[in-house]
Amino acid sequence: MSGLNTLTLAEARDGLRARDFTAVELTEACLGAIDAGRALNAVVHATPDIARAQAIAADARIAGGDAPAMCGLPLGIKDLFCTKGVPSQAASNILRGFKPEYESTVTAKLFGAGAVMLGKLNMDEFAMGSSNETSCYGNAVNPWKVDDRLLTPGGSSGGSAAAVAADLCLAATGTDTGGSIRQPAALTGIVGIKPTYGRVSRWGIVAFASSLDQAGPMTKTVRDAAIFLGAMAGHDPQDSTSADIPVPDFEAMCTGDIRGRVIGIPREYRMEGMPAEIDALWDKGVAMLRDAGAVIRDISLPHTKYALPAYYVIAPAEASSNLARYDGVRFGHRAKLAQGDGITDMYEKTRAEGFGAEVQRRIMVGTYVLSAGFYDAYYNRARRVRALIKRDFDLAFADGVDAILTPATPSAAFGLGEMASADPVEMYLNDVFTVTVNLAGLPGISVPAGLDAQGLPLGLQLIGRPWDEGGLLNVAYALERAAGFVAKPAQWW
Template identity: 50%
Template sequence: MTITTLAKLSALLEKGSASSVELTQDYLSKIENSDLNAFISVDVDASVEQARKADRSRQTGNHSKLTGIPVAQKDIFCIEGTQTTCGSKILENFVSPYTATVIDNMHSHGIVSLGKTNMDEFAMGSSNENSYFGSVKNPWSQETQTLVPGGSSGGSAAAVAAQLAPAATGTDTGGSIRQPAAFCNLTGVKPSYGRCSRYGMIAFASSLDQAGPMTHTAEDAALMLNAMAGFDAKDSTSLDVPREDFTSLLDNSLEGLKIGLPKEFFGEGLDSDIATLIENAVKEFEKMGAIVKEVALPNSHLALPSYYVIAPAEASSNLSRFDGVRYGLRAEGYTDLNDMYEKTRSEGFGDEVKRRIMIGAYALSSGYYDAYYSKAQKLRRLISNDFSSAFEQCDVILGPTTPSPAFEAGSRTSDPVSMYLNDIYTIPVNLAGLPAASIPAGFTQSGLPAGLHLIAPYLQESKLLNIAHQYQQVTDWHLEAPKSIAETITGGAK
């Protein structure tokens, strides 16, 4: 089956072989007929109207490469007049009065929003089993077992993998773009911290959250990032740097590229099939003229404990705003203000969110701040320093995205630590604020996708995408679709 890329759709629209309305209606039909539970909400009339506007823009010549292309949006981004739930009961009936800057940027390029994708509640999870609106099914699920799509951007990943959308937005706090991309055979990019505005993106951990694209190819990811990124005065952490064309380096040769392999990423706990696939990928890079050497990230084992102090601490602060007073759910039958707070938050938050709020509140409490939160921040600096030292010896760091392929739904919900270990390779990148990508690297013996993890120095997204794109010119893993989807999907967008 032919994978539908943004680049192909852009060419179709440019030639006049299809209209935005036709493409949008085709995808909306696929969404309606899907059983993956990848979407929380879809506004058919709004999407079609955006498509009509895009078609008019193309007719007048006032358009970008992505004008008229439909894209799915993770339900963590506010869109004015649209239900925005963040996968939580507490925001089930919340209609946003404004639009996130990332979405505004995309709309200014003429991109059509298809709908809001399912996600782990408040982006807390690695399997998309924590959503109030139900679990998402991985399109790569087999007849004998239902697999998770990864999280928290599992709805976006499933939607793109199943070709319910050609691309989608995601957010990445500790791996929430890259891990589901690996589980669903996609290209997922976490940009440098500050590259994409966080304004209008419901906060989980403010010093770690970052928006990014989920696509089939690195070229598509570059096109998406062109539309998403940019300085925003409404976000105090937004980077005021010159606007960049992330497609500009895609065709550069990798001759002489220095690739670092951290020995810490290839030890105990890594699935043997995935290790073999990463080794094969390294050989492909060597054929292209890259130089491979071992590097050290000696403090990477501290990333997981550091993250699970910092992220819950910031979450406990950010989520204190959801109290039943200003917006969202308000419990009934309360006796006083404190009782309303307790009942609203007890009824409105799921178990994983409550768990992280409590951990965070404890870490920030009097007498424990220095022992936990302050210490975790010091460890974060050590981890960042490790990357700086490694990049003195190499241009990019390579490894597996996840220690295992997608796992069976329900198999890890009773063991939070086992679930957290899914992000062992991705979390260090968020702590250091670096750009990173997961790209398809092949399939295990049981036929499940594996992700290749690429990490670049700060603000070197163009170089990162160049490396990913060149790998995709000599491999075709990214063009593989789930068998069930390949057998059933039909329509005009091919």
């Protein structure tokens, strides 16, 4: 059978249960697509043996009538997740050769639900980047293409986005610290949701900035995101910030009925110099939600413009602390030492060799803002501003707003290498619409909503109330139906 790799999770689940095809056939279709899709550099450690064994087990479960949500569905796993016995190196040379002795909570839950792992996916090193150009594996490539340039799939979950958009897998895990699920989803025409902070366990996911990191699904449709999120979410005693609250049936909440829902349109997201196309798409999104019966309300989130600078204090500060563990002692790379080198030489050489330029920069920025004399001026000030950014959202929600509609990214996908000579800060601007959501701990989803004049996908972002992923997915479902985005990249690879 061919073409099974193009199915959505919902279609594949239903097809497996109806015995239209087997999990083994579905898995083989994806493995074939991965082989044919090497030019995208999305899959960096394929795991066909594991996939085939899991598919056989899934078929047995389905035959036995025991088929949980994800049973037999082939997924890609971002390289940031620790998977037992399988390379998990956060796209960094410092973790070259690292094979975890344990399984992350998310992948353990997915495998427990019968999911199939096709392989580990490319990403920016330690999830630090917005274009998948900081990876030790080289760039992941966007399957969308309009001329002879290769385009970025976005970052940091660029491999996940490229793999899903190119039908190498049915869906993939991503992680989002400042927009790393939503921005690549928008740039590749797929759906990506960052759940409320605490909804999904962080245990076994290589840490970047612990107060901002959340894992979430990257899928072809909103319904798939609901199915997948249900399988990832839930309380985990191994993550002290994991919330002990029930996980509702997200899929059942996707009815598309949003009559009377109040959608906030924040005026501060209309940025100076924003491309007219992004503005027009946003207006179109407003009209679609209004037509679906939602109440549109202009709102103000006055501290929005301070979100990026606050983020670029807080995230590097936490990263400098989290990444202190890569010291050449317990795992990963250790530099070759010269005669007479002491332990400090070992640390310094190991970290200089193992970390790429952007990771080094962020560790040093974090070290600086946490150092004596600057802690108050930078780090504590940023945490105060963060409290204000969250308060902006709290006030809007207290005022009756159910969800907030914004653009997902300031532009469509750009060419790989085009930002090479840019200032690091210019790359940071990619996160301008997404980073507020991480700072406030809210759920946010990117939904493909149209194509730009060149024919590249653009996304809209919806932001929800804390723990209301169900309501958020429902608004996203209504938006998806109204937008009717069905375009797929033409296969050139």
